[in-house]
Amino acid sequence: MNTHPVMFVLLLLTLLPSPLLSAGVSGEDLVIADFETDSYGNWTVTGNAFGTGPAKGTLPGQMKVSGFKGKGLVNSFLGGDKSKGTLTSAEFKLSQPYITFLIGGGGFPGKTGMRLLHDGKVVREATGTNVEPGGSEALSQGFWDVSDLQGQTLVIEIIDDAVGGWGHINVDQIVQSDHRPSRVPMQKSIVVDQPYLIIPIQNGGEKVTLEVSVNGKPVRHYTTELAMTPESVDWYAYFSMDAYAGQEAVVRAERVRPDVFDLVAMSAEVPGSQQFYKEPLRPQFHFSQKVGWNNDPNGMVFLDGEWHLYFQHNPVGWNWGNMTWGHAVSKDLVHWEQLPNVLFPETMATGACFSGGATVDFKNTAGWKEGDEDVLVAFLTDTGAGEAVVYSRDRGRTFSWYEGNPIIQHKGRDPKVIWYAYDDTDRPLDETAEQLGGHWAMVVYDETEGQGQRTSFYTSTNLKDWSPQSHLSGYYECPELFELAVDGDANNTRWVTFAADGKYVLGDFDGKSFTPEDDSKLQLFHGNIYASQTFDNAPDNRRILIGWSRIEMPGMPFNQAFTFPHELTLRTTPEGIRLFSKPVKEIESIYTGKQTAVAKSLTPEQSFSLQLDGELYDVEATFEIGNSQQVGLRMGNNEIVFNAQDETVMGVTANMVDKTVTLRVLVDRSQLEVWVNDGATTITERNKTVGPFSLLEAFAIGGEATLSSLQVHQLESAWPKE
Template sequence: MRMNPHFPGRFPNGLPMGLVALLAWIQAARADEDLLIADFESESYAPWIATGEAFGPGPASGTLPNQMPVSGYAGTRLVNSYRNGDGTTGTLTSPEFTIERDFITFLIGGGGHANATCMHLIVRGQVVRTATGPNTRAGGSEALEPSAWDVRELRGQKAVLRIVDEATGGWGHINVDQIAQTDHKPNVAVRQPRERPFTVGAPYLVLPIQNGARGVELALRIDDRPVRQYTVELAPDAEHVDWHAFLAIDAFRGKSAVLAVDAATEAGFALIRESDAVPGASSFYTEPLRPQFHFSQRVGWNNDPNGMVYVDGEWHLFFQHNPVGWRWGNMTWGHAVSEDLVHWRELPDALFPRTMAKGDCFSGGAVVDRLNTAGWKQGEHDTLVAFLTDTGAGESIAYSTDRGRSFTWFEGNPVVRHAGRDPKVIWYAYRANDSPLDESARRLGGHWVMAVYDEDPRFGRAIAFHTSTDLKTWREQSRLVDYFECPEIFELPIEGEQGATRWVVFAADARYAVGQFDGKTFLPEHEGKHRVHHGAYYASQTFSDAPDGRRIQVGWAQIEMPGMPFNQTFGFPHALTLHRTSHGLRMRARPIAEIERLVRGVHTLEGAALDERPASLRVTGELFDVRASFELGKARTVGLEFGGNRVVYDASKRQLDGADLEPIDGRVTLRVLIDRPMLEIGGNGGTVVVTRKRERSGAFPKINAFAEGGGATLLSLEVRRLASIWEP
């Protein structure tokens, strides 16, 4: 501003320079002051507008009934949506205001569910900033923490704030207080949307993970098309990195990419980078709790095995995978292959949530379409067809014409719409007395069957059976009630009875029924259900299209791996057989014969009386296949002890590690697979199998066979030392 030449010492508006300077100083001082948006110290929210029930009539005076103690708020009141617990929902919206400072600061706590327990900053009808509390799992804290948004790019624009509670489960509420505008850069990590364009030039996009950190919505776009979208517990800086997740991006090499997050710190976002290697990869498969002869994924969480199928010389194990988190979430289909069912090679993830599927990629099975009934075959390889639940649509299909290395999402998805999940598809080949579904089925010699969990409220939990001749169009045929998720159906020969077979069905809890199946309806031959598997074993599946006719089962081993970059694992493959017993037809599960490939030494002990002192067999190592046979006599218990771990058969209760097991002619046999973090304990030839955590890991020098109560005899003890499947 130039001076007025006609009035020296005065500005053009005629004010003396001293007064102008004073006014400018006052204006600058006021500009430096913080502007309070809301402190919620009144009994009413006015002029804010509340909807729903979650926020009640006005700010809460601290902790609400049945809530953990709330702390960290300013003054005596705050926004607390825990009204009547986590089951209520609603919104709380501010009047419009002008963004006049560089930062908006606030206190926030409660649930950490993106877009469901959060506070949005909305400009021109669009959410431009968002924040959540820190909690998503049991435990946690109701403490509010300081947070802030950098809004310099939005300065001068009109905005509203909306506090949202749309969650009804655990941590389904939000706490907010003391919202202000300031020009002073807050001494907190500013979380806000960030974006970075790049050209893909490396095989991996590496993500720094802090377990339990606030969820960040991360999206990767290739040529403006979303290809990956995950909720990530992104570390805010290098000091808080627990492990590194990675996305395989080599298939996009040379293409234009954009990485975007909705609320990350500057330092945390900078740590996301392309790389030729995954940090920590040199330690993969050597970690203290890494299973050495059970498959486990390199990083992240696993649960159900999926899509288990044999095709073109490879056994395929797909699985429920959170590739960017240590806990459940972001359900993706992981993928591993093996040529011998023992040594596994992990491939890039196969099916993706929110970009390929509309929602998450939940469980399902896979088949080989050898007759090309769907018409998708290209080239020499038969089509591998995966069935899964798209949580945003229904039962869906993805198919591969290149041995499972890439998948195409079927444009006609979903193929079944209903309340349910977890489709398992099999081929039903006609017998002489079967009636074909139609002329197409008659020409094919059979039809496809989908067994899928269904929870239609008219029938309750059930397995619904659907049929098809082309894998695309399905018709419901029947229901089998009182079964939960992850159904399975297959036919087994009865051991020792030439040509005799029965069908078996089970669900995630491993309780099974034996009966007849005509391709449409399953009819159990007994009341109730039977059981082989016990303990930390869930959602098992069997391989389709096994070349030797075996029925091979793998389950999710629910064993936590604290301090590791991976969490959970899988059971060792077991072969299922069906036997006629005095109680009727019963299944048995034994480790597959291929375990012999891992044997590196055998130690034996025979004919030892067990009194007050155990019989000991010296060994060296930590990985073993142990087989023991006991004559019970009058002993109360018998069992094995190794490295501080005990496996006990209670003769008085007739239970092996809590699972019912009758002795046979006064004897019991045990088979124990000992891996670093886990045990699989079989009794009487696989009549029962118990999966559980190994209480103490590490190598040990001996195995003791013991008896309590006297009179027992160790008939035989054979200890096979095993090699790691990860050894080169």
């Protein structure tokens, strides 16, 4: 290229950074340090807390660090909380009115933090947020208004001069900026003078940490999707605060707009609660939580006339996370009342409160009983710690954390505990067990390295001290264990075990180990059901099961739901002893009307129809297959079809009985449950119709069949009438 020398110099000048640009011009963010390199560059290090370069996230022995940007950050936890040191920047000239940064760790002024120095004097200071046990290693957005210092030469110093709990500091992304962050750390004190603390949620919003403390002790600590703006609120989460009535609570959010933080407030009711139970996808006789996410049912137990359903709950998000134990009770397994949550992550447990079971300590083996009330005892996985036990002296409304937790430390989760009572043929576990007439047995999922997926069995006489006994291979999470009579004969029983997928085996359990009758697993449940559990201590030796029905609820303030309660029995069949299921008889309490039909001929050209005017039904139809290829029911957009050629219903194997098939269908908003041949097979699926449908049709395809009988019960909602 031929270029005049003067033109070349001018071109070169345009390509080189000017002194003004390198200092930062108005309107342009200027990174002071992002800590993305392997060294601190021109920063000066003293002491042993900061090492020779930025950390790449969490350090050994530290809780998970989050909220930093990129791959590196300043983290003075090197060697634990006993190390000290300083990290000091080179001088820089201030050209913007704000300095923004991310900061976390200890909250001790003058000991753990970051300082801005002018002529050797501290002119601004920031610290982390943690001073008490618990807390979070999440970094929060911070800033300094330095408009009065523009044009001055400054230095930043990061300090760790503390030892002991939270004696460290985390810092990242220090930037000069011409605007303050729109979302900043916020804190306020409020008097608990209403039952609920309400929290504005935006589905898909940026996750931030929200903490509530009372008397200096954190009582709620959640990572949630706070609304980005007041206009973007999708729904309101809530914390029940009655336990702290009249006290002062401190609410902190790591990153929030002030006008959004104003919406975090005490309230007499939850915004949107007028529509609870009325939403288009809200199940009307299957339990679902008011807001937030659910997954596994937990701690299912009967005590003093109440069925207790605890459950995995994210109370501040539409998706999985923040595992808390929610709580609902029922007198009849149909009408449920949701009570305040009972087990909380990080402020009660060390980590999250994962799944587990519950029982009643009638013999007071743990010694926790005071007064006349029997103690309800629950077991859970405290993530990061192990299996834990909690106990309630107020009928399961609140729980105390056993000071000796964890009771078992291993790589596993989801403990289920039952009482194993001795009969004349049993050998007592020990002298204490002999005096008690039995012992406690725990089945728990075990992930011991090199052993594959399995369940393990432990025993105890006091619910606190547990001894390992045996293992059973081939089972993954949420184990279940119970004994059932065969054909109602109390002298002929089998033990049943299964895990989250519901595939079961029958066998013998001697209080310490399970011996299967057959190596192959059997399957009763199909479709969108997972992690089911049965009630402990059910009256009349009933075995009642509820599962997690994994069905999304788009556009709703809640997500997922539960199956209707199933009653389980063991029956003798030509193939052997098998597990059967049916809806609990208490469903009859919400029957409002009935239509029937008998002996209706069905051909490809002629179906049978009933006119309907609702959306909630219990339908039972029996078909004589004849020479047809398929028979089934149409209800709105749903087809429940039995295929005679491969003997399947909705793709699931379900054998005919003497050329006859029976279909029973519970129709609720958002979900269907199907029982085939008196409960030999059950299927949980989504209801493809939103709202009422006007026609039920029984049909045959590819030949003639007979609709032997049809019963259609219309149901009323089990939710409170307002």
